[in-house]
Amino acid sequence: xxxxxxxxxxxxxxxxxxxxxxxxxxxxxxxxxxxxxxxxxxxxxxxxxxxxxxxxxxxxxxxxxxxxxxxxxxxxxxxxxxxxxxxxxxxxxxxxxxxxxxxxxxxxxxxxx
Amino acid sequence: xxxxxxxxxxxxxxxxxxxxxxxxxxxxxxxxxxxxxxxxxxxxxxxxxxxxxxxxxxxxxxxxxxxxxxxxxxxxxxxxxxxxxxxxxxxxxxxxxxxxxxxxxxxxxxxxx
Numbered sequence: 001x002x003x004x005x006x007x008x009x010x011x012x013x014x015x016x017x018x019x020x021x022x023x024x025x026x027x028x029x030x031x032x033x034x035x036x037x038x039x040x041x042x043x044x045x046x047x048x049x050x051x052x053x054x055x056x057x058x059x060x061x062x063x064x065x066x067x068x069x070x071x072x073x074x075x076x077x078x079x080x081x082x083x084x085x086x087x088x089x090x091x092x093x094x095x096x097x098x099x100x101x102x103x104x105x106x107x108x109x110x111x112x113x
Numbered sequence: 114x115x116x117x118x119x120x121x122x123x124x125x126x127x128x129x130x131x132x133x134x135x136x137x138x139x140x141x142x143x144x145x146x147x148x149x150x151x152x153x154x155x156x157x158x159x160x161x162x163x164x165x166x167x168x169x170x171x172x173x174x175x176x177x178x179x180x181x182x183x184x185x186x187x188x189x190x191x192x193x194x195x196x197x198x199x200x201x202x203x204x205x206x207x208x209x210x211x212x213x214x215x216x217x218x219x220x221x222x223x224x225x226x
Contacts, residue, residue, distance in 0.1 A: 004155075009153070042219070043203065043217045043219045044203065044217040090155060090156070092156075100171065101146075101158070101215060103156040
């Protein structure tokens with residue numbers, strides 16, 4: 001069965017620090033990759049997605065992610081975080097074109113002002 | 114457009130009581146989904162409906178039933194609530210039968226005492 005691993009459960013950063021959240025998946029075929037964000041008390045919003053093409057994907061609010069097929073990874077990055085980035089971040093994968101959307105357990109990001 | 118709406122936003126039940134969570138979307142999407150979110154578990158798929166008139170089990174369907182009332186509405190029913198069903202429930206919709214391009218509702222926070 002496919003699975004998604006997010007190794008960091010809680011990350012605490014100061015404003016202006018750089019961010020990298022890890023995401024690894026287990027599936028050998030074609031994958032579609034997503035990062036969702038959930039701000040406190042709100043629903044999930046799509047940050048960015050990768051279906052094909054350029055493995056470096058840019059999303060909203062200055063976030064980007066890089067798909068490294070050889071490492072089965074899709075890490076999320078942001079050069080300089082803001083307090084407003086405090087949220088929970090979920091990596092998710094759809095295996096092939098008809099697989100379910102499988103979520104990682106999430107990484108809580110706390111940014112100190 | 115309201116997107117995906119869910120009612121109620123909060124609900125407290127006693128063990129054994131029943132209730133129905135309502136979900137509606139106004140984006141003319143074919144597919145709809147129900148997830149539950151538990152701390153440290155990410156989101157897990159309960160049921161989905163790839164198109165009007167069809168429903169399928171997801172990862173954690175036990176204790177739940179669903180009805181795809183029409184193209185817009187997809188309800189989730191708990192026939193006899195249990196404390197293990199205390200969770201936040203999210204409805205989502207997407208344009209196609211696959212799991213890509215999902216839009217999420219605001220969630221229903223359910224507590225079963």
